[in-house]
Amino acid sequence: MLEKDQLNQLYRFAISLTNNDDQAYDLLQTCLEKYLKADLSEIEVPIAYLKRMIRNEFIDETRRRHLYRDVDPEVLGRISDESSLNEVTIEDVFVQQSEVAALLGTMQPEERELLYLWAVEEYTIDEIAQIKQVPRGTLLSKLHRLKKRVKLQQDSDNVLNLRVKS
């Protein structure tokens, strides 16, 4: 039986995908129902199992609503991949706490999930690659694009602020 701390952990993970509190709760509830109907004796790590369920359920639900899409090609076009992926670090990105929600709102679900696993659950990129069953290079590439986009957005906000001030 899952404790309250574990339920909150899964809830936050669901929020990282949905970026919506209510949808995250619905997602968690749906997956918990399915999980409880499964043969629990065969599940070694319930939290990891439930996270996979939540991710898969979210993707299925989003596909049903035709909301799931890859990163906007127009945005991608503005981001160059000239720097080496091995040198990607995101720790040097600074944001204002009040802007975090808005920033997450501009991101794709998989980007939010990546940031959540890295920042909140403190997994390394290698660990996230293992959890999500995707190549490490793919994650580094996403992280690199994400960092560029955040900086691009911050710059445009600064320009806007300067224009308002002037």
Next chain:
Amino acid sequence: MNHSKIKPIDEALKEHYTSKSLSENQLEQLMTMQSESLASQQTDAEVANQAARVTKTVTEAGLSRFLPDFRGYRYAFYATACMLAVACLTIAFSLVNQPPLSQRIMSEIAYNHKQGMPTEVASSSVDDIRKYLNKLSFPIISPNSLAKPNWQFLGGRYCSINGKLAAQLKIKNLADNNIYTLYQAATEGGFEKSGAKLKTQMIDGVGVSIWREKGLLLGLASSP
């Protein structure tokens, strides 16, 4: 104007997500859902176990109604099985190794001859003897091989050849004045397998000959 503090993105994200928590009501719902599911699973498991126990009991009880309980007599059961197996093997061995039918008939004729049982009807007429021994399933014949001028019937009685009712006739060879015993039996009951050819053999000091004639098995025994 925004007075929010600028911080590294990981710290900002951590703070953002940590501020998100399920409400007490939501937590209560999820905990209740788990408790109910757990209780239901336990009940299902108990029901399944009980059903399995009942099924096992019913099966055992059902079988024991039809089968005796050998559990307390295991060794007696094994011993009986071994004895039966030995008996079967012995019978099979004796059947395989028993002498042929003609040999057994000749031995029986020799035994009967040595008994020297008296005749039940005394007559030199085959018809008279035939009328007296009317319980036979065949009519007594006068064999062609025993030419009439040389042989004379003295009488007869019932006897048994291979478990079947047969005729035991006393005849005299007028040429040498010796008394012989002539046996006549129906050939049904396996006698036909004894062969049509004449067979002669000395058994326990008795000279025995058997042959088939007119559908009967005939045997002639004489003491030297």
